Amino acid sequence: MRKSYSSKWIAQRITATFLIPLSFWFIYQCVSFQKFKYFELQLFFQSYVNSFLFLVMMIFMLIHSKLGLETILQDYISSSSLKKTFKRIINFITFFSLFLVVVAIIKINIV
Amino acid sequence: MNDNRPLSPHLSIHKKVLTSVFSIFHRITGLGLSIGSIFLALWISLLALGQNYFFIFEVISGGLFFKIILFLWTIGIFYHLFNGMRYLYWTYGLGMDLKNVYTSGYIVLFLTFLSTFFVWFL
Numbered sequence: 380m381r382k383s384y385s386s387k388w389i390a391q392r393i394t395a396t397f398l399i400p401l402s403f404w405f406i407y408q409c410v411s412f413q414k415f416k417y418f419e420l421q422l423f424f425q426s427y428v429n430s431f432l433f434l435v436m437m438i439f440m441l442i443h444s445k446l447g448l449e450t451i452l453q454d455y456i457s458s459s460s461l462k463k464t465f466k467r468i469i470n471f472i473t474f475f476s477l478f479l480v481v482v483a484i485i486k487i488n489i490v
Numbered sequence: 491m492n493d494n495r496p497l498s499p500h501l502s503i504h505k506k507v508l509t510s511v512f513s514i515f516h517r518i519t520g521l522g523l524s525i526g527s528i529f530l531a532l533w534i535s536l537l538a539l540g541q542n543y544f545f546i547f548e549v550i551s552g553g554l555f556f557k558i559i560l561f562l563w564t565i566g567i568f569y570h571l572f573n574g575m576r577y578l579y580w581t582y583g584l585g586m587d588l589k590n591v592y593t594s595g596y597i598v599l600f601l602t603f604l605s606t607f608f609v610w611f612l
Contacts, residue, residue: 392578392581395574395578396578398574399571399575402567403571406564406567406609410609415547415548415551416548417537417541417545417548421537424534424537433534437527437530437531437534440523441527444523444524444527447517447520447524448520448521448524451517451520451521472528475531476527476528477531479531479532479534480530480531480534480535482535483531483534483535483538484534484538486538487537487538
């Protein structure tokens with residue numbers, strides 16, 4: 380049990396490290412978009428490099444969020460049953476979002 | 491285990507000092523950005539579904555409410571990024587004396603507002 384907590388702590392920091400350059404890249408791209416119009420974004424994500432970086436950013440972001448939210452739960456929610464319920468909700472949302480992103484990127488680039 | 495035991499950190503009873511306020515805001519922005527990441531997933535899904543679906547986003551993004559949320563998101567992500575770097579630095583045991591902790595805190599605030607200004611007004 381203790382081992383899993385320390386590996387989560389490390390995972391939180393590794394994902395954070397990767398998210399620093401990726402977030403700056405994404406913010407920079409967002410600023411450079413003219414108006415977030417469909418064709419402009421379609422063109423952007425049809426580049427494999429952009430799609431790949433976005434995918435990696437989203438995967439790390441969702442893992443980082445999941446770990447962070449679990450830490451918050453651990454600190455502020457004392458009821459263990461409520462904690463379990465929230466953990467399930469977080470897990471579900473994380474995996475659902477992950478699924479959406481992967482399918483979307485595949486559809487834009489391959490299908 | 492007793493479910494009603496008090497939990498640390500006891501936010502309501504501590505005196506608010508800069509470091510604890512920074513930590514609380516790191517968590518609040520983290521929570522906000524987590525919710526934001528769900529919307530990023532929905533956004534890319536709408537894009538993948540095609541122009542008819544992406545129209546939903548275009549309508550929403552035209553409103554003032556969206557602009558306000560996006561502005562708050564910008565502040566949130568910059569704060570979380572810069573303060574996160576500060577925490578990563580601490581992970582290596584660096585810059586943890588009281589003077590440096592306060593100085594780096596003010597630098598985080600400065601960089602957050604500077605970056606947000608650059609993104610929105612330049």
